[in-house]
Amino acid sequence: MTAAIQTEGLTKRYGARVAVDGLSLTVARGEVFGLLGPNGAGKTTTIAMLLGLVAPSAGRASLLGHELGRGPSLALRQVGAMIESPALYPYLSGYDNLRVLARAGGLPEARVPQVIQTVGLAERAHDKARAYSQGMRQRLAIAAALLPDPELIILDEPTNGLDPAGTVEIRDLIRDLAAGGRTILLCSHMLHEVEQLCGRVAILKEGRLIAQGAVDELLRRDSGIRLRVEGDPGRAIALIRELPWVHAVRAEGGLLLIDAPAARVAELNGYLARNEVAVAEIGARERSLESFFLEVTGDR
Amino acid sequence: MIADLSNLIAAEWLKLSRRPLAWGLLAAFLGLMLLYLSTWALIVALHEGALSGGITRFEVLSDVQIAELKRQLSFPGVFGAVLGQVNSTGGICAIILAAGFLGSDYSWGTLRILLIRAPHRGAYLLAKLVTLLLGLLSAIALALLIGVLLAMVCAATLGLPMQLAARDLLALPLGVARALFVMLPYVMLTMASAILGRSVLAGVGGGLIFLTLDISAGSINTLGDVNPLVRLLVNLLLQPNINTLVVLNGQLFGLDQSVLASSLDLSQLPSPMQATLVVAAGAAAAAPDGLGTP
Numbered sequence: 001m002t003a004a005i006q007t008e009g010l011t012k013r014y015g016a017r018v019a020v021d022g023l024s025l026t027v028a029r030g031e032v033f034g035l036l037g038p039n040g041a042g043k044t045t046t047i048a049m050l051l052g053l054v055a056p057s058a059g060r061a062s063l064l065g066h067e068l069g070r071g072p073s074l075a076l077r078q079v080g081a082m083i084e085s086p087a088l089y090p091y092l093s094g095y096d097n098l099r100v101l102a103r104a105g106g107l108p109e110a111r112v113p114q115v116i117q118t119v120g121l122a123e124r125a126h127d128k129a130r131a132y133s134q135g136m137r138q139r140l141a142i143a144a145a146l147l148p149d150p151e152l153i154i155l156d157e158p159t160n161g162l163d164p165a166g167t168v169e170i171r172d173l174i175r176d177l178a179a180g181g182r183t184i185l186l187c188s189h190m191l192h193e194v195e196q197l198c199g200r201v202a203i204l205k206e207g208r209l210i211a212q213g214a215v216d217e218l219l220r221r222d223s224g225i226r227l228r229v230e231g232d233p234g235r236a237i238a239l240i241r242e243l244p245w246v247h248a249v250r251a252e253g254g255l256l257l258i259d260a261p262a263a264r265v266a267e268l269n270g271y272l273a274r275n276e277v278a279v280a281e282i283g284a285r286e287r288s289l290e291s292f293f294l295e296v297t298g299d300r
Numbered sequence: 301m302i303a304d305l306s307n308l309i310a311a312e313w314l315k316l317s318r319r320p321l322a323w324g325l326l327a328a329f330l331g332l333m334l335l336y337l338s339t340w341a342l343i344v345a346l347h348e349g350a351l352s353g354g355i356t357r358f359e360v361l362s363d364v365q366i367a368e369l370k371r372q373l374s375f376p377g378v379f380g381a382v383l384g385q386v387n388s389t390g391g392i393c394a395i396i397l398a399a400g401f402l403g404s405d406y407s408w409g410t411l412r413i414l415l416i417r418a419p420h421r422g423a424y425l426l427a428k429l430v431t432l433l434l435g436l437l438s439a440i441a442l443a444l445l446i447g448v449l450l451a452m453v454c455a456a457t458l459g460l461p462m463q464l465a466a467r468d469l470l471a472l473p474l475g476v477a478r479a480l481f482v483m484l485p486y487v488m489l490t491m492a493s494a495i496l497g498r499s500v501l502a503g504v505g506g507g508l509i510f511l512t513l514d515i516s517a518g519s520i521n522t523l524g525d526v527n528p529l530v531r532l533l534v535n536l537l538l539q540p541n542i543n544t545l546v547v548l549n550g551q552l553f554g555l556d557q558s559v560l561a562s563s564l565d566l567s568q569l570p571s572p573m574q575a576t577l578v579v580a581a582g583a584a585a586a587a588p589d590g591l592g593t594p
Contacts, residue, residue: 051416081416087409092318103311105417106303144413 002065004029004152004183005050009059012045012207019045021207022059027200029064029151032174032184034194034215037204038297043187044084046204047156051081064152077105080145081154085161086137090130094121094140097129101144115143119173135166142173153177156187171197195289203296211296219292224285225258225265230278239275240268257285304420308427309434311414312401316435321400325393326439333385333443337378337450340369344458368559374451374460376468380553382447383479386440387546391483393439395511398432398487399503403494425491425588432487433480440476468553475549482545485538485579486511489586510586514539535570538582544575 005027012020020042027033037043048054050061052068061068066075088097098112116125119139124132129140138158145153158174159167171193178184178197188194194201195215202212211218229236233256240249240258248259260268262284269282316322345351346358347366361369371377405411414424455462486507493506517537523530534540547569550557570578 048412051412053412053415076416079416081413083409083412085409087413089315089408089410091320092315096314096318100311100314101413101417103314104308104414106307107417148417 003027004064005185007061010049010056010061011058012049012054013057018207023209025202027183027185029183030181031200032178032186032198034198034201035185035187036194036201036293041204042207043204044156047083047154052076077148078151080148080150082141082145082158083156086141088129088137088140092129093126094129095125097140098143098147101147105148107147111147115146118146119143134161138162138170152183154185159190159193191290191293203293205297215289219287223262223287225260225262225268226283226285227256227258228254228281230280236272236277305423305427308423309431312427312431316401316431322397322435325397329390329393330443330446332389334446336385337381341373341454344369350458365559368556370460371555373454375462375464376553377555378447378451379444379472379475380550380555382443383475383549384546386443386479387482391486394436394483395486395490395507396504398490399494399500399507401432402428402491403500403503406498407500436480440479471552475552478545478549481579482542485582485586488583492586492588495588536578541570541575541578544569544572548572
């Protein structure tokens with residue numbers, strides 16, 4: 001089966017500035033994929049290229065097996081997208097906003113009440129969009145993305161500006177959409193949310209791909225070992241430093257944080273036991289996507 | 301392509317028909333047109349002494365001018381008067397409407413969403429233009445209807461003739477088409493400005509600046525009296541050619557604009573063929589050639 005999204009050397013230059021630099025990415029069908037990066041990393045430009053809104057300077061990309069630039073409309077018929085802040089006609093009701101998009105795309109208007117129901121906007125569907133709260137605007141934008149009953153959904157900052165309750169609701173909605181077997185490309189600054197929703201992520205910095213893989217693997221990679229010993233930790237530190245595969249050890253709040261492969265936890269435990277150091281607690285150091293992100297993007 | 305275009309026109313029509321700006325501009329245009337024609341009716345009434353039972357007459361205009369006003373207030377001249385208003389006040393309203401109609405899709409960011417659903421940009425632009433012209437056509441139809449009602453009131457109150465020949469009705473499509481055609485260069489340039497500046501303000505600014513410059517250029521018409529070569533060059537400007545088409549529209553319904561506008565020298569205006577070609581070329585030159593980055 002072809003990938004939902006595939007890019008090879010995708011590049012966008014604006015004069016001398018390179019917004020996206022040789023991006024090669026594969027998003028499999030049915031997965032929830034996170035596209036992360038600091039502001040100005042090239043996420044939105046990447047999405048704009050995938051949606052045919054911006055022409056790439058070099059490289060190639062395909063959506064659902066359709067090569068971009070060679071009939072993007074075919075691919076885009078099966079794609080729903082929400083880019084940056086929700087875009088809507090303030091003088092139209094939420095319902096009519098969706099009717100406009102349904103008509104423009106040649107979609108049956110019968111889809112409108114269905115997607116309104118899906119995003120939970122039915123009660124306010126006939127209010128003017130200008131009267132909507134930020135959360136309702138986000139929901140309407142997601143409803144617009146769902147109109148074509150898409151196989152691939154691209155969501156750029158879907159929880160931007162939402163309060164915690166709204167964030168949870170949108171997160172649940174995305175989870176439901178993913179459970180239905182759709183492919184979702186999620187761009188978000190809310191790394192906690194990405195960690196909960198996405199199976200795989202890619203991290204961009206200054207237009208370049210600096211990390212890509214399954215969230216679990218990325219967080220395990222070079223995550224280190226966490227250790228608590230009974231009594232004076234000084235001897236344990238000295239012993240641990242003798243091991244050739246340990247890069248560094250530091251004490252932090254009663255814990256020893258060891259810069260070493262997490263896969264060597266059992267080996268370390270045995271080594272300490274043989275040297276009569278009583279281990280109170282040992283395990284792979286848990287790392288959040290946020291701390292991983294800050295490390296790889298060099299912001300910490 | 302045709303199916304895509306009709307889908308887009310349906311979407312654009314929904315947007316236009318629900319837009320308060322469109323209704324506000326329509327109300328403003330019809331109100332100003334009614335005010336203009338009512339003023340003419342009042343002047344005729346005062347001249348005839350209709351308000352004082354023939355006792356007191358205010359003769360501010362000559363009999364020839366009053367006769368022209370009467371033609372504007374009765375059939376079929378009222379059609380010419382209404383279409384004349386379409387090409388003056390209506391032109392400004394059309395510029396504001398065109399700017400709002402295209403520019404706000406940039407300002408609100410909705411263009412991106414539309415282009416994802418219907419990615420053929422040429423079809424999108426064409427749909428915008430067709431919908432805008434349909435909107436203007438509807439406004440002209442409404443204005444003509446109000447003109448008809450006013451002519452009936454004037455016939456009843458001022459004793460103006462109320463005869464409508466079939467040939468006058470048959471001339472209406474040509475008059476309406478010509479009135480729309482005259483607005484085309486301004487609408488096109490407004491759309492191009494809105495795209496260039498990616499906003500409503502840029503569209504309104506571009507359209508009105510063009511309109512002002514064009515009217516100013518028209519005022520140097522007298523330079524044409526210097527010699528025939530200068531006359532030829534002046535007549536290549538848009539304004540004298542538009543004047544030709546507007547005058548033709550008046551004549552189509554028996555009016556003679558030069559009676560009320562003494563500065564209008566009909567003998568110096570370009571030929572109808574030249575006027576049509578220059579206005580068409582102006583519209584084509586001003587037409588936007590793309591949407592830019594949404």
